Each structure stands twice: as structure tokens, then as C-alpha cells.
Amino acid sequence: MIEDSLGKYLYYANLELVRCCIFFGGLIFFLLLELIISDRKDSIPKPSRWITNMGLTIFNCVMIKLVFAVLIINCAIYVTEKNLGLFNMVHIPYWLKLFATVIFMDFMYYVMHMLNHQIPLMWRFHRIHHSDLDMDVSTATRYHTGEMIIATIVKIGFVFFIGADLVGLVLSESILIITEQFHHSNIRIPLLFEKVYGVLFVPPSMHRIHHSVENEERNSNYGTTFSFWDKFFGTFLTNVDQERIWIGVNGHLQIKKLRMHGLLKMPLLPITK
Ligand SMILES: [Zn+2]
DSSP, X not given: OHHHHHHHHHHHHHHHHHHHHXXXXXXXXXXXXXXXXXXXXOSSOHHHHHHHHHHHHHHHXXXXXXXXXXXXXXXXXXXXXXXXXXXXXSOOOHHHHXXXXXXXXXXXXXXXXXXXXXXXXXXXXXXXXXXXXXXXXXXXXXXXXXHHHHHHHXXXXXXXXXXXXXXXXXXXXXXXXXXXXXXXXXXXXXXXXXXXXXXXXXXXXXXXXXXXXXXXHHTSOOOSSBSHHHHHHTOOOOOSOGXXXXXXXXXXXXXXXXXXXXXXHGGGSOOOO
């Protein structure tokens, strides 16, 4: 029995290790590409933003992993053992269940992202992500701890709803990590690749519009991995001159107020247009 549980947890620890390797591997891979074939000129020096963004990432990892990692793992185990959730009510092949988990989880991220923009309380937290004055791979993990906690609670609810197992959860999160790192990256990409990739997925140019200071542009392109949610729900926007996009949030454009302690306090500040 004890050996059984130990074996199970070692298996889950390995899955977690895979996710960590994907995160750091992607971070280094896209950073190297940004250094070799960068697209836009940085408006402020990279190191000053990276210290803040990586500091926030490490802070969140410690806070979230300590509190929620065991909880979410146990939820996925519980759901699988008790056969709970939508996908466990129907007999479908395992590969189809994994595929459906990836699609459904991405839809959940789309809805959550839209709510982050539409509900003022949620925007108070989400604007920390948007307050980065340049967009690169480090922006992909620049989130306020409060937003991470809300997202994790919603994710747990969704695991119960669809009946995701741990492999499905790790698979969907690994795809999310890589696609999110890619669409935040500041790398020069052939137009043809962007067009072909953009048929199904979110390319950097599409997500750059979402990081614009202009409200109308910011309230579009909520997709994370797949671009079809935006196309289907009418939030898709591409006809924007990429050269004139100004990245950031109005009212939060001074770099000296965007250090880590400033970002952690930002939800308490009034909302600006
Ligand atoms: Zn956003």
C-alpha cells in the first residue's frame, strides 16, 4: 500500500519535473531566439524588466506551489479514482480524452482571460501582466500572485467539471506554457509562418495587439493557445499597424513604479482608462 502510494507520487513528481523542464527549456530557447533575431527594439533595457519579471515568477512559484500544487494533484487523482466529471461519464478512447482536455482547458483560459478584462476587480490584478512596457518571453509569467490564486481555484473547479486526469492536466499546461512563451516572444518571424500558424494558433503579432495601451485593441485577442475562440466569439482583431502599437497600461507607464514591490501593490491603485 505504502509502496503503491510512493510509486504514484514518484510518477506525479516526474510529470511535474517534465513541466518544469518545458518551462525553463522554453524560457532559454525563446530568450536565445530573441537575442539572435529580435523583432522590436526594446524601449527600456531588458535586464531591468527581467529582474522584475523573474522575481515575480519565482515569488509566485514558491507561493502557489507550496499552497496549491499538492491540492490540485490530489484533485486530479480523486477525480480519476472516483470517475467524476464530463469525460468520465462517456466511454471515449484515452487519446480522445487527452485531446478534449487540452481543448476544454484552453477554452477555460479564454473565458478566464476575457473576465480578467471585463470584471474591474479581476482587471486590478491582471493589469500587472499588461503593465510590462515591452513584450518578450519573460512577460509570459509576469502575473500577480492574486491572479494566480484565482486562476488555480477556477482550474481545480474545471478539473472536477471535465474530469481531467493528471496526464491531461500536465499535457494541457505544458502546451499552454510553450504557446504562451512563444506568443509573448519578441522574435522576427516569417510572415508566411505567422499566417499559417495563425489559422489555428495565436501568433506573437496577434497577442501584441492585446498588449496595446488602446482599450479597443486590449479588449480583443484573448486566446492563449488556439486562435479560433476569438474568431468564433467575435473578439478577433488583426487589422492593426504593428509598428505603432504602444505596449503597456495608461497610468502605469513609469518604469520606476513598475518594480516588483510596486507591482504587488498595484491592485490597490485606482483603475485608469
Ligand atoms: Zn490580458
